[in-house]
Amino acid sequence: MNAPVQIPEGFRQDSKGRLVPEDTIKPIDLVRDESVIDLIGQAKQAQEHLKKFKAIAFAEITAFIDLSLKQFDVHIGGNKGNITLYSFDGKYKIIRQIQDTIRFDERLQAAKILIDECIQSWSVDSNNYLKALILEAFQVDKEGKISTGRVLGLRRHDFDDPKWLKAMDAIAESINIVDSKRYVRFYERDSEGKYQAISLDFANV
Known part of the structure; x- marks a missing residue:
């Protein structure tokens, strides 16, 4: 696995891996970059929230099934x-x-x-x-x-x-x-x- 590229201050790495001075990048490109990174960060947070919710939902359903079966002294294997x-x-x-x-x-x-x-x-x-x-x-x-x-x-x-x-x-x-x-x-x-x-x-x- 290649080590991450160290990007000097005042530079950005483009999609081809080249280092580009920030003062040569168009302002609209910088704004677009910030918007994309911000939204991706929020998307990842939402994804993690859904993963946790899914785990909680399955755990609660399984717990309820176990409780219900115990009322009749019945046990099932697996999930x-x-x-x-x-x-x-x-x-x-x-x-x-x-x-x-x-x-x-x-x-x-x-x-x-x-x-x-x-x-x-x-x-x-x-x-x-x-x-x-x-x-x-x-x-x-x-x-x-x-x-x-x-x-x-x-x-x-x-x-x-x-x-x-x-x-x-x-x-x-x-x-x-x-x-x-x-x-x-x-x-x-x-x-x-x-x-x-x-x-x-x-x-x-």
């Missing part, structure tokens, strides 16, 4: 799960969401082979529409990726075929969580009874 909380009068609601990004490993191919064998062994009178849905689940998109939603949707079908059950186990074991994002959203009910988001997005404020 997973989506939940919606309402104020007593129903005017406000808070939604906590935890979204996992998953990928399948090579065991998904084993599941596909087992499912193909199931389809071949099922009678001719079996539901062709269902067969099409199952085959479609393993089709890839333009980027060569398989739809996780379609594959996981196969597990909703309750078939007693041993190969099918083994394939569903293979799908479950092939799942890898590669990323997890946490969201908390706030809503207020308007005069028409509809919940409107309390935006924390700078562009929507």
Whole structure:
């Protein structure tokens, strides 16, 4: 890592790293520089404030869930799960969401082979529409990726075929969580009874 450049008094460093005497810089350029630096400083402060608020919000929601579960002597592991909380009068609601990004490993191919064998062994009178849905689940998109939603949707079908059950186990074991994002959203009910988001997005404020 390069050491920061020492800028002599009376000079400014330009975007190309050159040292420029301040008395040769146009006044409007100096004013612009001061405005940008000032606003960036305030933006960073606002960002830190939002980070702290997010941490507080998640901590309070988690604490409430723990308190609620203790009322029934129930304990859960980790901090997973989506939940919606309402104020007593129903005017406000808070939604906590935890979204996992998953990928399948090579065991998904084993599941596909087992499912193909199931389809071949099922009678001719079996539901062709269902067969099409199952085959479609393993089709890839333009980027060569398989739809996780379609594959996981196969597990909703309750078939007693041993190969099918083994394939569903293979799908479950092939799942890898590669990323997890946490969201908390706030809503207020308007005069028409509809919940409107309390935006924390700078562009929507």
